[in-house]
Amino acid sequence: MSYQIYFINQNKKIAVDGGKLFAACELAGFPLNLVCGGNGTCGKCRVRIKGKADENFKEVLACQTEITEDMEICLKESDYRQETVVLTKAAPLNIEFHPSVSKKYVTKDEIIEKMREKNTFFSQTEKVPLSVMQKFSMMNVSLDFTGCTFVYFNDEITAVEEGDTTPYCYGVAADIGTTTAAVYIYNLNTGELIATKSALNKQTAYGADVITRNSCVRDNPEMLQRLRDCVIDTLNELLEEARSEYQDLKENIYHVVLCGNSTMQHLFYGMNPYFLGVNPFANIIKEEVVVTGRETGLCCNPNAVVEFLPLLGGFVGADTTSVLLTLTKKDKIYLMVDLGTNGELAVGTFPKFLAASTACGPALEGGNIACGMRGTNGAIEKVSFKNNQLTYKVIGEGTPQGLCGSAIIDAVAELRKAGLIDETGTLLDPDECRRMNPYSPWIRYLHEAEEYNMAFYFTEGEHPVYISQKDIRQIQMAKSSICSGCLALLEEAGLTLESIDYLVLAGAFGNYIDIDNALSIGLLPPVSREKIISIGNGAGQGVQSFLLDQSYRVRAKNIANNCIHVSLAENKKFMESYIKNMNFSVEESL
Known part of the structure; x- marks a missing residue:
């Protein structure tokens, strides 16, 4: 019906x-x-x-x-309309421009001369696809044939085109995040970045985190194709948007390099991520996966080389590989924390790292939070209690609609400093606050959001914005998961916090949070503040470097071959630390 x-x-x-x-x-x-x-x-x-x-x-x-x-x-x-602010900026690329793709134009006279001299055009040492030889054989017998262009990938011919098409040669680096996706489009003749496009990953309609999406496919296998279509559509819309500015773009994209977590890799290729979510928590394939544009459905040349960077194990995916590509000082010990919808961690010295993922859930990006939202117009992004006054900053400077991740961290830190949250994470009710300080300026902000769920209200009215006791519990679990994962990895590596030269924060969330507030609530382990650096979209930086500089292919393989994946679910230190770090220490409020 x-x-x-x-x-x-x-x-x-x-x-x-x-x-x-x-x-x-x-x-x-x-x-x-x-x-x-x-x-x-x-x-x-x-x-x-x-x-x-x-x-x-x-x-x-x-x-x-x-x-x-x-x-x-x-x-x-x-x-x-789920618009969001997508972080695409990262540190400047420190590379030598030497892309894997190049073009060479050969005239009809040069072709005839070579065939006369060698009695063949393609030599025995050249690996040439049959489709290229077939197309070339038809081209050069045409009466109006004047020459053709060969497309090379790592010195091997992948395509042939009639005429001189050498001015048009593009490549794409794509960072597929659980929440957002970004593409960087380059002229591979000059190394010029001609377009940067970003959007919400359409898969978010089926769950905020990879666990939910894995479960979605596990419970409904027919959803696998839908989730694959979502990510392909997301990337294609970004490429089509760029095509409006560069009409010759689609047919001249010859190289696409992608990174993303393990679930994103599986779903991009239409591989069921079932065993990522159940024992043995394994990938279908960890190595880089290389296919043609024709096989993916991307808006690119059908013969384009499309490759996903190698995974590192379990939920530690190619996005972590991409970030580690940027940490190349061989005399420095790094602790890398990629704070996004999922937490990826790594410790070590290039190219030898221990890596792990920790299921911190979507709370740090506003998911599972009553008034949580992504970083878009209307989201409170900064919160401060100064001189007993509540102040906040709203993205777009309009009416507050909710709290994004950076504001949630600020709010918990400020509530803790003000004594409104005790060491167990309990939010005071108005009576308790009044008993502690009858003249407290914060009493008027405390109300129940629902029965047995005390909340601190930033705005009231028809659409109030608040953070509740239930929200604080979500943050406690997330922050303990990140901090405990770092400590467990350090112990596994035989290192201490004092051994670390740099604590590197990667990802959008790590870029926007107040680091002092993150330290104060125990989201980050207590590393000296001067050792903490934020690199922005490190995954985006790494995947662009891979596209533009062939030497990064060797680096990626070195990382994949030397990285040891640590399962925190089976790590005793992690389980002990997780319970302990759920609380806020007494010292944090001093």
Whole structure:
């Protein structure tokens, strides 16, 4: 039976044969934010609907609501337009320009001369695809043939094109994050960066983290193709956006290098990530995967070389490989912390590292937080308690809509310093606050968000913004996971915090947080402040270097061959530290 769904604000009507409401929203072009993967726990897909028999609109969770009748749905733009600020900047590239792809034009006269001299055109030592030889054999018998261009990848011919196409040679470096994706498009003749594009990873409609997406495929195998389509569509839209500025782009992209975590690699290639989520927690393949553009469906030349950097083991993926490519001082010991939707950690000296991942969940990026949101317009990004006054900064300087990750860390740190959170993470209620200080300026900000869930309110009214006791517990688990993972890796490597030369923060979250606040709540281990450096999008920097400089191919293999993956789930030190580091130490509030 078919049902009519009318989207009032968008003036759009569609027909569906039942199913969940969130699927109808996606079909209509309004995908909702299913942070929990449709399990009904995050509340981020709450919308207002009205059935035939209803007088008024009612709020429902779209992921839990079955369509059994015609209905009207009232969607706000913010319900489905999930824009975000994507970090694309990183440290300047320190490379020699020597790309893997090049072009060479050969005239008809040069071809004839070589064939006369050698009695053949392609020599025995050249590896030439049959398709290239077939195309070349048809070209050079044409009466108007004047010459052709050969495309080389690492000195091997991959394609042939009629005429002189040497001015057009592009490459793409792509960083596929769990939450966002960024592409860097280069002219491979000159090394010039001609475009940088970024967007939300469309897979976020099916869960905020890789665990949720793995479960999505495990429970519904048909979702594998949909999740693959999501990431391919995300990249293609970015490439098409750049194509509007460079009309000759698509057919002249000959090299695409990608990095991302292990789940992103599996889903990009349409490989089921089932065993990443269950014992033995293994990848289908760790080595770099090299295919053609034709096999991926990307907007590039069909003969383009598309390769994903090698994984390091378990959930430690090619994005970590890419970050480690940038840490090349062989006399320095690095502790690398990539703070994103998932936490990747590494310790060691290039190219020998110990690496691990830690399931800190999406809380640090606003997921599983009542008023959490991504870093976009309306998000509070900075919080400060100065002179007993609450101040905050909003992205876009408009009305606050929620808290992004950096503000959440600030809020917990400031509440802790103000004595409103005790060492166990308990948020005081107004009576307790009043007993401690009858004149406290913070009493008026403390109210229950729901029964047995005390909260500190930054704004009130129809759409209040607050951080609650439940939110603080989420942050405690996330911060303990990161800090405990670092300590466990150091012990595994036989190192101490004093041994570290640099604690390197990579990723968008690490770029925007207040490092002092992160230290104060125990998100980062207590390393000397002067040793901590933020490199921005280190994964983006590494994958661009790989595209532009062939020597990075050797470096990537050295890292993959020398890196040891550590499973924190089986690490005794991690489990002991995790429980201990859940609390906030008494010293932190002094």
